[in-house]
Amino acid sequence: MHPKKTSLKLAVAALSALFSLIAVGSAKDPKPAATLPPASTQTGVTYAKDMKPIFEVSCVKCHQGDKPKARLKMDTLEGVLKGTKHGAIVIPGNSAKSMLVESVAYLGSDSESWMPPIHNKAGIKQLTPEQIGLIRAWIDQGAK
Ligand code: HEC
Numbered sequence: 169m170h171p172k173k174t175s176l177k178l179a180v181a182a183l184s185a186l187f188s189l190i191a192v193g194s195a196k197d198p199k200p201a202a203t204l205p206p207a208s209t210q211t212g213v214t215y216a217k218d219m220k221p222i223f224e225v226s227c228v229k230c231h232q233g234d235k236p237k238a239r240l241k242m243d244t245l246e247g248v249l250k251g252t253k254h255g256a257i258v259i260p261g262n263s264a265k266s267m268l269v270e271s272v273a274y275l276g277s278d279s280e281s282w283m284p285p286i287h288n289k290a291g292i293k294q295l296t297p298e299q300i301g302l303i304r305a306w307i308d309q310g311a312k
Contacts, residue, residue: 207304
């Protein structure tokens with residue numbers, strides 16, 4: 169093969185490899201959700217039985233102790249119901265309007281309020297639609 173053609177081919181291959189890397193990089197970023205996952209049909213959902221295990225894995229690292237982020241404590245039911253320094257994040261009986269649900273569903277374009285934060289250093293992942301559905305059921309059933 170002609171040497172010039174070979175180096176051109178190599179350059180094209182290197183460029184396309186670079187572009188696919190860039191494409192993968194941006195695809196990793198979560199996008200704002202247009203809709204909320206539906207509430208779970210599970211009955212008898214409680215903080216102690218169903219929420220605490222989820223919050224312990226995904227939230228309490230930053231939301232407990234003496235200096236919880238946004239002054240929100242998630243390691244007790246009282247803490248979650250009390251909310252942040254700005255007030256309640258749970259409206260018992262109305263999960264769709266509860267800020268807690270909006271933040272975990274990555275609803276709205278303000279990615280600052282998405283929880284857990286994207287690219288957090290602890291590597292904590294976004295909740296699954298099933299987990300969000302269970303949180304919705306808990307709030308809709310009165311957040312007990
Ligand atoms: C890696 C740390 C970290 C984790 C994990 C984390 N948060 Fe947060 N959270 C923060 C920080 C930092 C803020 C404060 C943002 C601010 O004050 O602007 C915050 C603020 C919030 C707020 C208030 C948002 C606002 O806009 O005022 C809510 C609600 C919240 N977190 C819920 C959660 C829930 C629910 C989870 C688990 C699913 C969670 N967080 C997990 C760090 C974290």
